[in-house]
Amino acid sequence: MSMLLDLSRLQGGGERIDRRIPPDSFETPAEDFRVVEPVQLTVDVRRDGEKVRLVGRVATVLEVPCCRCLEPFRTSVDNAFDLLFLPASEAGAAEGDDDRQLDEAAVNASFYEDEAIDLAEVVREQFYLALPMKPLCREDCRGLCPVCGTNRNEATCSCEQEWVDPRMDALRRLKAGGNH
Ligand SMILES: [Zn+2]
Ligand SMILES: [Zn+2]
Structure with a gap:
């Protein structure tokens, strides 16, 4: 299933996305994690000129290998996010063009191309952020x-x-x- 968010439909407006996505929509390396439950995704999309802000929440259950015993175990994820996207043509500007006044938020912005944002990519990134650096199947593994x-x-x-x-x-x- 395509998870491309078409921004051209959003000129000066917003949209609320509320989706339940099957776990097999997310291909990830098994040594990182596997998505084992449907992914509940809610996003408020706000477009202001070229700026697109995604405020939302993603929840599911991941299966992760324990870093000590290597046995996969399940861990639930419920991550809130607030992301700013700018067109990819702005990427160079964000790297320090003194002639332009970029607000601080733009420094941490993500970039979109061809008037679209891949929500699958956004969600996958949230999974990586949600996982601990050293996942343990239990505290005393x-x-x-x-x-x-x-x-x-x-x-x-x-x-x-x-x-x-x-x-x-x-x-x-x-x-x-x-x-x-
Ligand atoms: Zn031994
Ligand atoms: Zn373990």
Whole structure:
């Protein structure tokens, strides 16, 4: 399904979008995340000359691999956004043309081309913003055994007792040396 927002229809006006989008409309690398529930998108589109402002909210459930044990887990997303779009022809101006007075908001603006904004792109960006830098399946995830790779949330491996934190090992050697 096309998620292109046609701006030419919005001359001097606005529009409210309220859509439920099937999860398979968003192709993302599996190592990043998968969309597993329909995406609820509401956007108020306001056009003022060439400026287009999108104020909205996006909600769904994502499946994300845990950064410690690599098991995928589900996390809900409910992100509010307020984005300013300018025509791509303004992109150069935003990079510091002294002759032009650009308001501060324009520095953080996104850009649109051919009188259209791809809402799928907007939504995908919100997903990335919503995800934590280090996603954890649970606060106390025990991760994988660094020796044999066993998921230590699910099983105890035999190397677990033998494995010594290398930092502790170095400390122990240091102490042993000092006793001589
Ligand atoms: Zn985990
Ligand atoms: Zn192990």
